[in-house]
Each structure stands twice: as structure tokens, then as C-alpha cells.
Amino acid sequence: MRKPFIAGNWKMNTDSRGAVKLAESIVRDCGDTTDSKVDVAVCPPFVYLQAVAGALSSSPVALGSQDVYFEQKGAFTGEISAAMLKDVGCTYALCGHSERRHVIGEADELINKKVHAAVSGGLLPILCVGELIEERKTNKTAEVVTRQMKKGLAGISEAKMPAITIAYEPVWAIGTGLTATPQQAQEVHALIRKLLAGMFSEKLAEEIRIQYGGSVKPDNAAELMNQQDVDGLLVGGASLKADDFVTIIKASV
Ligand code: 13P
Numbered sequence: 001m002r003k004p005f006i007a008g009n010w011k012m013n014t015d016s017r018g019a020v021k022l023a024e025s026i027v028r029d030c031g032d033t034t035d036s037k038v039d040v041a042v043c044p045p046f047v048y049l050q051a052v053a054g055a056l057s058s059s060p061v062a063l064g065s066q067d068v069y070f071e072q073k074g075a076f077t078g079e080i081s082a083a084m085l086k087d088v089g090c091t092y093a094l095c096g097h098s099e100r101r102h103v104i105g106e107a108d109e110l111i112n113k114k115v116h117a118a119v120s121g122g123l124l125p126i127l128c129v130g131e132l133i134e135e136r137k138t139n140k141t142a143e144v145v146t147r148q149m150k151k152g153l154a155g156i157s158e159a160k161m162p163a164i165t166i167a168y169e170p171v172w173a174i175g176t177g178l179t180a181t182p183q184q185a186q187e188v189h190a191l192i193r194k195l196l197a198g199m200f201s202e203k204l205a206e207e208i209r210i211q212y213g214g215s216v217k218p219d220n221a222a223e224l225m226n227q228q229d230v231d232g233l234l235v236g237g238a239s240l241k242a243d244d245f246v247t248i249i250k251a252s253v
Pocket of ligand 1: 009097169173174175176177213214215216234235236237238
């Protein structure tokens with residue numbers, strides 16, 4: 001059985017006080033839900049990681065970053081290494097979020113380097129994949145997701161794979177209020193699991209958690225989580241409200 005994994009991606013939101021207050025409210029309102037039934041993480045902006053780490057200390061809610069650079073140190077102005085993220089208390093790192101791919105322009109090769117750097121640096125990467133609306137309309141979803149999976153995980157050994165979570169986030173569902181139907185989500189999650197079985201093994205594919213992301217809300221979380229291959233949720237907007245995020249967490253167990 002795969003343990004549910006709910007992560008909140010705060011994107012470029014909050015301020016220093018608001019970030020700490022949000023983290024404190026999530027910890028308080030989760031109560032003991034997180035203890036054994038579900039893994040929970042929040043991914044604040046880089047500049048608030050350390051403050052949020054303080055608010056999460058001695059709680060089961062883990063800290064994640066929204067990105068990671070692949071080099072270890074040196075002249076890479078503006079970038080943040082895996083070691084730095086570990087140093088401030090991160091457990092997870094998002095890699096290849098759709099906004100990094102489509103707004104910032106990251107390619108599969110760069111994302112693959114980030115996945116490798118995160119694993120080598122002792123972080124647990126969440127590799128995000130997902131198609132654009134034009135790609136869905138032209139029946140290219142499977143092709144796009146297959147390419148992102150193969151290129152994103154190139155060179156990762158089966159032994160290292162258990163560190164990795166996959167997040168399927170159809171780009172057309174992100175921040176639009178247009179959630180994928182549970183059936184649409186399940187169809188792509190099943191494809192991702194089949195890809196993992198082919199790239200690694202059936203056993204590994206059964207272990208890896210696949211999150212769904214894209215307009216997840218308190219009222220659609222349970223239905224999405226009921227799908228056989230949906231093991232968790234990557235929540236954007238609704239993770240900025242402690243009430244909504246905690247309702248989603250509780251609906252997932
Ligand atoms: P929304 O939940 O705001 O659609 O964002 C999803 C997302 O991109 C999470 O990483």
C-alpha cells in the first residue's frame with residue numbers, strides 16, 4: 001500500500017509573517033492526522049524556507065523547495081543548491097514544475113540534472129509532468145508525458161527511484177479551476193505507472209507515489225484520491241488557506 005502524500009506548493013505567495021502563520025495553522029489543524037496515515041509537505045518560496053522550518057520543527061509536516069539547481073556551489077548567481085536546501089531543513093524538492101517548464105523555459109535535460117542533483121544531495125525530488133491544453137486536444141498527452149518521464153528520469157537507477165515522487169499536473173488544470181476529472185487523472189496515472197514498470201520493474205512501479213495536481217480543492221480531493229493510481233495531491237491555490245489544505249489532507253486518508 002502506498003501512503004498518501006499531500007504537498008502544498010505555495011508558489012510566489014505569502015510574506016514572512018504570513019508564511020510562518022500558515023505553517024503554524026497547518027501543523028495545529030492537522031492534529032494527529034499526519035502521524036501515520038499521510039505524508040504532508042509544504043513548499044514555500046526559498047526566502048521563507050528557514051522561517052517555515054522553524055514553524056514545522058517537531059511536527060510531522062515536512063518542508064520542500066519549489067526548485068533546486070544542479071550544481072553544488074560556485075558562480076551561479078541566483079541559484080540554490082541541494083546542500084543549501086538540506087541545510088535549511090528541506091526534505092523534498094519540486095523538479096520541473098509546469099511553471100518552471102513553461103514560464104521560465106526549463107527543458108527536460110535541465111530538469112533531469114536537477115533530479116540527479118536532488119537525489120545525490122539527499123533530497124526527495126517530486127518530478128512534475130503534464131501536458132498543455134493544445135497537446136491534450138491533439139491527443140498528444142501520452143506522448144508528452146512519456147517524453148517528460150523518460151528524459152526526466154534518464155540515468156536514475158532503480159535503487160535510487162524510491163526517493164522520487166511523480167506529480168501529474170495537466171497544465172490546463174493549473175490555477176484555472178478546471179480540474180481533470182477523476183477518470184482523466186486515473187488514465188494518465190495508470191500510464192505513468194506502466195511507464196515506470198517498463199523503465200524499471202513492476203515492483204518498483206507499485207511502490208512509487210504519483211500525485212495529481214491542478215485545481216485540487218476540498219470538494220474534489222476525496223474523489224481524486226479514490227482513483228486506484230492517485231496516491232497523493234500537489235495543491236497550489238488551496239494550500240494557501242490552512243482550512244482548505246487541512247480539509248484536503250483529511251479527505252485523503
Ligand atoms: P492549483 O492547485 O492552484 O491549480 O496549482 C496546482 C499546482 O501547480 C501545484 O503545483
